[in-house]
Amino acid sequence: MNEPQGRLWVVATPIGHLDDISKRAQDILCKVGLIAAEDTRHSGGLLARIGSRAPRLALHEHNEREQFARIIEVLQQGTDVALISDAGTPLISDPGFRLVRAARDAGVPVSPVPGPCAAIAALSVAGLASDRFVFEGFLAAKSSARKERLGELVAESRTLIFYESSHRILDMLKDARAVFGEARNVAVARELTKVFETVLSGSLGRVIAQVEADANQQRGEFVVIVAGASGEQADATLAEGRRVFALLSAEMAPARAARMAAAITGAPRKLLYAKPAD
Ligand code: SAM
8 A cells, every 4th residue: 555645735825915815725834744935934924824833944946956855755754745935826936846846756746725926916907918928937137138038029929927026127117118119018017915006007108107207116026017919010020030031141041040030030930931921
């Protein structure tokens, strides 16, 4: 017979409003034998509020590799473990991926306890297409790297979701305007579920003017949602990509020209070879 195994529960916690913790999350956080928390001090308040006295262990970016072996051992001894992060759903721009993978590899059952996630909460109120979307998480801290990544997304037709911090929100929006143009629609969701929650929406040009005019709009935590490229925008990007490809391919091998034209214009590389439809 198999040895008894614990279960790893991946538990979502609030992104601001403490009442957003589910009943099931509370029950599980009270009954498990161990809680692996991104920051045990940070989670202390929430755990005290729900009456959880479960032992805690810190599992963050810097110790995930060393800690997960210990946690898997505990699970294999038959103890249930809950994984939580500082806010929202673990693994979503938060630690835990290596632990979950290791648990799966070890045959340990893993179950989600779903709940708040800033990206999904923001998407649900942004008023931008929500049928298809891409989660990009945090962009690079440096403007050049940020613009390069945004450039790769310029022809993406799905809605784009980014996380951003208060020190970079304005610079990030300005880089987005430089790459996507000021007419592209955006929603900036700030401090969701908290006292100073605001959601600004409209063209990038208009939203940047609002954020610049009010220093409070540059404080707190942000989700930035950018509308995907319209058919017209995608066509214009492809036309520009083909123009640059034609120029470059006179000077270099077509494969290299296509790679460079795609990087410069954001047009999909494979389509640069194809002849435009009549
Ligand atoms: N795991 C979390 C989740 O499920 O959303 C995300 C963790 S990530 C380290 C933190 C980032 O999420 C913040 O910098 C911000 O971009 C976004 N975020 C978290 N809480 C938020 C809130 N209440 N309002 C707006 N954005 C928030």
